[in-house]
Amino acid sequence: MTFRPLVRALGQGLAWRVTAKGAQTAIVLLGATVAVFLMVHVVPGDPARAALGAQASPQAVQELHQQLGLDRPLMVQYWSWLVAALHGDLGNSIMLTDPVTALLAQRIGVTAEIAVFALLVSLVLAIPASLVSARWRGAIADRSARVIVLAGIAIPSFWLALLLILAFHSVLPVFGYAPLSDGIWEHFSHLILPSVALGAGHAALVFEINRIGLIEAIQQEYVRTARAHGISERRIFLRYALRNAFLPTITVIGVQAGYLLGGAMLVETVFAIPGMGRLLINAVTARDYPLVQGGVLVTVVIFVAVNLLVDVSYALIDPRIRRRIRG
C-alpha cells in the first residue's frame, strides 16, 4: 500500500516485485482477519446477548453462544473461523439465518457495479478537465477548477444523490435497481444517478492528482526537447505528459477503491438499491456479527486485491519498467 517500497521495487524486476508485494499483502490480510475477528470479541459483554437483545431468555442466549462457538478459547475460535473463511464459509447470518457468503454474493455485484461506473464517470469528468487545467495553468478555468475540486470533495455523495433526485426525478428512474435481463436501457438508466453522485467526488481527487502529475511532467527535460523539435503542445500533452501523469493517478485510484466501495454503500441506500449497503447497515443495527464480519472482510479483501493489482500493473503500464524487465 505504501509508495516507497513500490518505488524501490521498480528497479528490481517483476518477479521480485510481485513476491515482495505479495508478502506485504499477505501480512496485511492476515492482520485484517485478526482485526475483524477481534472487533467482536474484545468488546465487553456477550455478543450473543447483544445480538438477541435484552428480552431474550437465558436459554436462547446460551444456545446462540454455543452455536457461535463463543465458549471455546479465543485462539481456537479464530483458527476455526479463519479456516472456514478460507473455504468460503463465513457462518450464518443471525437475523436472516442464511449463509453469509450467499447473502453477500447476491449483493456484492450490484455494489461493485456502482463503484465501477462511478470510477468511469470520474475518469470521463476528471481527465479532460485536468488536461485543460494543466495546459492553461493559472488561467481562470484552472483557478475555478481548484475551487470546484474542494467542493467536489466536501459535498457528501449521499447528499449530492438527494439533490440529483430532486433535479432529475421526472426524467430518470430514481429508485431501485433493474437487472440486465430487464433490458439494457432499464439497467443503465437506474445506474446513472447513483454513479454520478458517487463519481463526482471521486472525479475531484482524480483531477487533482492528474493535474499535478501533468504539470510536473511538462516541466521535464524531454518536454523541452520535444518543444524544441517543434512538436505541438497538443501532442506533447496527449501523447507524452498524460502517459507519465497517469501513473500516480492509477495509484490513487487503487488507494481510493475501498472508499468507492464504502461510498457506493451509502449512495445505494438513497436510491433504495439492494446492494451490500443496506444489508450491512441492517446487520450493524441488529448486531448480526457473522454478517458484519463477513461483509467487512470481503470489502477489505477486494480493496487489498485491487491495490495489489494496481501495484503490479504499474510495471506493465510504464514502458520504462517494462523494457527493463524484458531486457
Add this chain to the structure above:
Amino acid sequence: MADVVRVSVRRGPLPRIRTDPAFAIALFLFACYVVVAVAAPVLVPHDPNAQQLRDILRGPSGSHLLGTDEYGRDMLSRLLLGVRSSMVVGAVVALISSAGGLLLGLVSGYMRGVVDFVISRIVDVGLAFPTLVLSLALISALGVGSTSTMIALSLGFIPFSARVLRSAVLGLRQEGFIESAHVTGVHPARIVVRHVLPNLLGTLAVQTTMVFAYALLGEAGLSFIGLGVQPPTPSLGNMIASGQVHALEAPGLTVAPGLAAAVIIMTLLFIGDALRDAADPLTVR
C-alpha cells in the same frame, strides 16, 4: 522551550498567508461555525425539540427563518444544534487521531528498527480498512450513537495521521541539527520534545485540519444511515436523512443541513491546503 516555539512561528507559514483574502474568508467562516458550535444552546430562537403539529413543513417565515420540519420543529434551531453536534464529533475525532497519530509517528519514526516495523505493519492493516467500513464493524461491536461514532472514526483516521507524521519524523531525523544534537549526547527524549516536536507542528496542523474535514464527512455519512448521532438530537447527517422523506415537498429540509456540512468541510479543506502550501512552497499547485 519558549524560544524554540517563537522561532518556529516566525519562520512558519502564518505570516505569508495572513495577507491572503481567501484565507481570511475561510478563517472567518470557520470561526462562525466554532461560535455556533459553542453557543448554539444560547443562540437558538426556539426549543429545537418542541413540536407544533399544526405548523408542519412550513416554509420560511418571520418566526421560523428556515421554516419547520415534519413535526413542526423550528429548522433554524435544529440546524444550529446540528452544526454543534457534528462539529463536536469532528473536533474530537481530529484531536484524538492527531494525538494517536503523533504518538505512533514519533515512536515509529524516531526509534526505527523493530518497533517501527511492528507499528508500520499495524498501520498497514489499519489502512486496508476503508474508514466507513471500519466504522460499520466497530459500531456493530460498540452499539450505535455519537460516542461509538467518535471512537470508530478516530481509530479509522489514526493510521493516516501516523503514516504522515512518521515520514515527517524520518525526514527531520536526517536534518543536521538533529544529528548534531545526537552527537553531542542530548537525551533522545529531549531531542524529541525540544527539536522534533516543534518542527512537526506545521505537518500536525495540516493533518488535524484535514482529518477534521473528513471526520465531518464521516459523521454525516454514519448519522445519515442511522448509526451515528441518534435523533432527536440533531446532527447534520441525521437531519439530511430525516429531511430525505419530504425532499420533494420541502427540499429545504435536506438542502440546508447538506449545505451547512459542505461549507464547513470545504472551508477546512481550504485551510488545510493553504497551510500545506505555505509550509511547503515548493510543491506544485
